[in-house]
Amino acid sequence: MKPNKRLPFLRAATATVVIAITLAVWLPARAAEPKTSTGNSSRQWSVQVIKVDPAGIELAEAFQVAIYENLLDELKKTKRFQQVLRDGNRNAAAVADLLILKTTVEKYAPGSETKRAVTTLAGATKLTVHSQLCTRDGKVILDRSIDGNVRFLGGNLRATHNLAHHIAEAIKKAPLPEGPETTP
Amino acid sequence: MNRTLVGIEPELHLRHARLRFGFGILLLLIWSIASARAQDAVAVDPQAPLSMHATHLLGFEDVKGNTNGTLSIQNGAVQFQKDGQPGVQVKISSIQGVFVGEQSKQVGGVPMTLGKAAVPFGGGRVISLFSHKKYDTVTLDYVDVDGGAHGAIFQLEKGQGEVLKQQLAADRAHVTPQVVGTTKQETTGAANEAK
Numbered sequence: 411m412k413p414n415k416r417l418p419f420l421r422a423a424t425a426t427v428v429i430a431i432t433l434a435v436w437l438p439a440r441a442a443e444p445k446t447s448t449g450n451s452s453r454q455w456s457v458q459v460i461k462v463d464p465a466g467i468e469l470a471e472a473f474q475v476a477i478y479e480n481l482l483d484e485l486k487k488t489k490r491f492q493q494v495l496r497d498g499n500r501n502a503a504a505v506a507d508l509l510i511l512k513t514t515v516e517k518y519a520p521g522s523e524t525k526r527a528v529t530t531l532a533g534a535t536k537l538t539v540h541s542q543l544c545t546r547d548g549k550v551i552l553d554r555s556i557d558g559n560v561r562f563l564g565g566n567l568r569a570t571h572n573l574a575h576h577i578a579e580a581i582k583k584a585p586l587p588e589g590p591e592t593t594p
Numbered sequence: 595m596n597r598t599l600v601g602i603e604p605e606l607h608l609r610h611a612r613l614r615f616g617f618g619i620l621l622l623l624i625w626s627i628a629s630a631r632a633q634d635a636v637a638v639d640p641q642a643p644l645s646m647h648a649t650h651l652l653g654f655e656d657v658k659g660n661t662n663g664t665l666s667i668q669n670g671a672v673q674f675q676k677d678g679q680p681g682v683q684v685k686i687s688s689i690q691g692v693f694v695g696e697q698s699k700q701v702g703g704v705p706m707t708l709g710k711a712a713v714p715f716g717g718g719r720v721i722s723l724f725s726h727k728k729y730d731t732v733t734l735d736y737v738d739v740d741g742g743a744h745g746a747i748f749q750l751e752k753g754q755g756e757v758l759k760q761q762l763a764a765d766r767a768h769v770t771p772q773v774v775g776t777t778k779q780e781t782t783g784a785a786n787e788a789k
Contacts, residue, residue: 461743471693472733475745479653496742523700527710527722563707565699567651567747 455507455586456493457485462539463514476567477513477539480574485511488582509551509586513577514540516555523565535560535569541577545587552584612714644761646754650674651731653746654682665748667761672734674748684736684746686765691735694755701727730755 459481462474478497485494491509495502502508517538525533536559543552558573560566648665650657654674657663663676672689675681700706700722710718710725730750737743750758 470695471691471735472695472731472747475733475735475747476652478743479745496738496740496744498737499740499742501740522698524698524722524726527700527707527726528719566697 455491455509456495456502456505457491457509457511457543457581458495458499458502458505459485459497460510460512461497463512465514465516467515467518469515469518472567473518473537473570474515476570477537477573480571481511481513481577484574484578485581488578490582490586508546509543510546511577511581512542512544514542516540517557521560521566521569526560526562530562535566537569537573539573539577541580543581543584549587551586552581554580556580615714644758646750646758648674648732648754649749651747651749653734653744654684655744657682665750665758667758667765670765672762684734684744686762688738689734689736689762690743691733692759692762693733693735694759695731695733696728696752696755697731697749698726698728701725728752732758 459478462469462477464474482494482496485491492507493505495505495508515537517536519534519536521535522533536557538555538557540555541552542550544550556573556576558569558571558576560569560572645664645666648663650659650661650663652659657674657676661676663674666673666675666681667686670687671683671685673681673683702709702725706725710721712718713721730752732748732750732755734746734748735743736746
């Protein structure tokens, strides 16, 4: 019996058609999904980042500043907030829908870049903080412990960047209150 | 008999080539470390006007992280200037705290790390033992015109952090005793300055 040379072509064509139909059905359905947390209402929120509270833990000032500055950068990158305000900014009083982000250090294990480079396994810098995002009237939106570590490559301060990135990711996923807050 | 010899020779050549390659990388890395340490040995003249080479790690507005430039004090402001670009200034009167710390870093950055990874027989790890350098980190806490808190971190050659801190204290920067969480890295914090 002579093998049908058209068979592979037919199979490929069928597969293409099936994929095209699947995409045609799936993509509009995905686009029509209701946007829960990043809808228009969330765009009205602004956030004020409070300076890091070491809570009695011996954390170098450079680390505290690095966490604070990296948090501001990472929150701006999320594009979820109308304004990202600094601690002490007088303009915050006039912002109607303001969230406040507090960061308290829970654990800190200073590492060593040289130890990491020599042993690979030892010398990790580990940093755990408690992040609390709340409205001005005290309604808590996010309240959890988040960590940022450096295990292999990079300097110790990189832990603060990783930590800030994780906090920003958590905030990005957290559902913000739909209704706007009252004007102060 | 011949077959065995033919099989061994390319293997020997390959091994020799690997050894030569590894030795070459080792020499290159040793040279990099030696040149880095030679730079380290440059003496700081305390009488010279305060201007020092620094690396901006983060915090200054409109300056990228890990940027090399010159940190100076002039006209009542701390200025960081990247070569050939206008400087970014912070008024000394707005500085709320100056903290000096110390950190040890591996020299050479990513190229060095890749080089060390390429050294055979774990030689890169041995090099890592000697290829680190101590730096001073200076953290400046300051406020903007709206009262917003800022922080900037600079990496300086060892010993220069203290010089900068003393100069800022002399220029009446607000060096406040707010170092509650002083660590070993922050051995010369502002608390001592206030005393």
